[in-house]
Amino acid sequence: xxxxxxxxxxxxxxxxxxxxxxxxxxxxxxxxxxxxxxxxxxxxxxxxxxxxxxxxxxxxxxxxxxxxxxxxxxxxxxxxxxxxxxxxxxxxxxxxxxxxxxxxxxxxxxxxxxxxx
Amino acid sequence: xxxxxxxxxxxxxxxxxxxxxxxxxxxxxxxxxxxxxxxxxxxxxxxxxxxxxxxxxxxxxxxxxxxxxxxxxxxxxxxxxxxxxxxxxxxxxxxxxxxxxxxxxxx
Numbered sequence: 001x002x003x004x005x006x007x008x009x010x011x012x013x014x015x016x017x018x019x020x021x022x023x024x025x026x027x028x029x030x031x032x033x034x035x036x037x038x039x040x041x042x043x044x045x046x047x048x049x050x051x052x053x054x055x056x057x058x059x060x061x062x063x064x065x066x067x068x069x070x071x072x073x074x075x076x077x078x079x080x081x082x083x084x085x086x087x088x089x090x091x092x093x094x095x096x097x098x099x100x101x102x103x104x105x106x107x108x109x110x111x112x113x114x115x116x117x
Numbered sequence: 118x119x120x121x122x123x124x125x126x127x128x129x130x131x132x133x134x135x136x137x138x139x140x141x142x143x144x145x146x147x148x149x150x151x152x153x154x155x156x157x158x159x160x161x162x163x164x165x166x167x168x169x170x171x172x173x174x175x176x177x178x179x180x181x182x183x184x185x186x187x188x189x190x191x192x193x194x195x196x197x198x199x200x201x202x203x204x205x206x207x208x209x210x211x212x213x214x215x216x217x218x219x220x221x222x223x224x
Contacts, residue, residue: 102206
């Protein structure tokens with residue numbers, strides 16, 4: 001049974017970098033599309049991007065070049081970095097596994113990241 | 118980006134009611150459409166993929182239909198645990214996008 005768990009700081013200052021890690025258990029990270037999705041409080045869902053084939057990435061152009069997604073196969077985890085954050089980046093961040101076809105089968109519980117000084 | 122709209126934005130219903138939620142895409146997505154259920158404070162849960170395929174473990178009262186630009190999610194007989202927000206999501210072209218959600222609450 002695949003489980004995902006996000007970890008990282010819950011508070012980030014404006015203009016700094018948001019960094020989160022997703023630990024994957026119950027399955028190998030060497031396959032599938034490992035994704036990050038976020039949800040501002042009380043709002044809808046936004047797909048940030050994903051990593052696949054142990055290193056290829058795709059990210060949402062709406063975040064411009066602020067996003068980096070990476071994977072550490074030795075630790076069975078993948079990570080998200082968002083640079084130059086503003087209050088608009090305040091959201092619950094989810095990691096998830098997508099299968100071919102873009103459906104998100106497994107999700108982490110989510111972690112709230114607040115951008116505030 | 119492909120925009121998704123959902124209607125209604127909210128619906129009040131009773132246990133046992135049939136509920137239909139629609140999702141419309143700004144351009145054709147073939148059958149690359151999924152539906153999710155989200156309860157407060159929880160991650161979304163996949164219900165339907167490829168427009169009409171039921172995810173393993175999801176009750177058969179949930180069904181999906183449609184292709185191209187128009188899709189529906191039907192809950193045939195609403196149960197107490199079904200009160201939640203439902204989102205559609207297209208996977209035809211990146212960035213994959215979600216609809217704004219439909220909240221199903223108790224009448």
